[in-house]
Amino acid sequence: MYKLAGELTQNNARVQVAAGNAAITQGQLDFDFSDLVQIDSTAVASMIEWQREAAKKHQTLHFHSVPVSVISLIQLYGLTGQFQLSPAERH
Template structure:
């Protein structure tokens, strides 16, 4: 599982997207989001791109331990059904 940490925002989106895309190219489709601290809507856009990449390979992305702020953004944009998300018991 690929673990993302730190900021996932407009400031870091390109670098985070590139790192995640590299992992997808290597066959990794399970991402741990528990280490994310600062998130904005750019994170959702990048996740959509990763999902597209996985779809091209007929694979599903799995996003684990999504922080509450990210889950709220995904709900706000009506994308709950777009992603396979899990949240840990302590992060609601």
């Protein structure tokens, strides 16, 4: 499982996307958001890019511990069917 950490914002999205694409190339198909401490709407664009990368290899990604705020944006944009999501557990 590929664990994102730190932040996924417009400040570092390119770095995170590149790292995620490298993980996909290495066979990682499960992305875990649980260690992210800051996230913004850039996450949705990053997820779309990762899905594209996986699709090139005829693979499907699974996103785990996705924050409710990101799931809400995905729903707002009408992209719910595009992703396999497991929401973050509420504490």
